[in-house]
Amino acid sequence: MIKIISHLWPNINNSPISHDEKKPNVLIIDLSTPNVVEIIGHACKTWGIFQVVNHGVSLELFDEVESQARWLFALPAEQKVKVVRSTSGATGYGTTRITPFFSKFMWHEGFTIMDSPLDHAKKLWPHDYQKRLAPHTDSLFLTILHQTNKKGLQILKKDQGWTSIAPVSNDALIVNVGDLLHILSNGEFPSVYHRVLVDQTKNRVSLAYFFGPQVDSMIVPLVSSEDNVGVVPKYRNVKVKEYLDLKDKHLEKVFSMIRI
């Protein structure tokens, strides 16, 4: 599933939301390194988020995607709502899935593409916004993010509070662990809690690729390998669809509902 997200601001001079400038030593991983698998495993255990460089995706492709995204978001509202995502659907134009859990909508618009983005046409664009993307974990295995405005993404790091994560270069990708990998790894790779603050003076476009299994797959905590002798599963087996439905209803409480 791919989501293109935009925070487009009118030309106003409101003071920008301040961003935490702490420089975290989040791992920057060169994918051509020989022991890259171990390094990624370490990053998933310690941070749940890391950056990758030397991934083979060209800067030209990112530039092309960004200009297509800007063109898409600049379309008149009447045209965009023709592909509005239905309340139960995953694809099309609209707000984030976490929106129903917050009293205010997030100021952000997105196009999500899975099979066909041309799902249902229904006008439901909200009018009351908050100027950020609220704290959440991503639901699938891994999220791969490309951001054109380097500021805004923050993760909640134990003992450090909200910590900014900025890509090291224009073509660096940020990768973060999602809930299904958390369950699959029996909590060894915890899904990372993150949010996005938006600077009102700048447009922000981000491209998120959510990597996950088919919805009818069963997620089973991996405890049977040689390294895991004696380890008991912390979560019950759960079908992807069931997990996503539970999360839609209960958001963060979902882990406690499948915990053994």
Ligand SMILES: O=C(O)CCC(=O)C(=O)O
């Ligand atoms: O825009 C970003 O940098 C992150 C977006 C995000 O967290 C999401 O879509 O789940």
Ligand SMILES: [Fe+2]
């Ligand atoms: Fe996210």
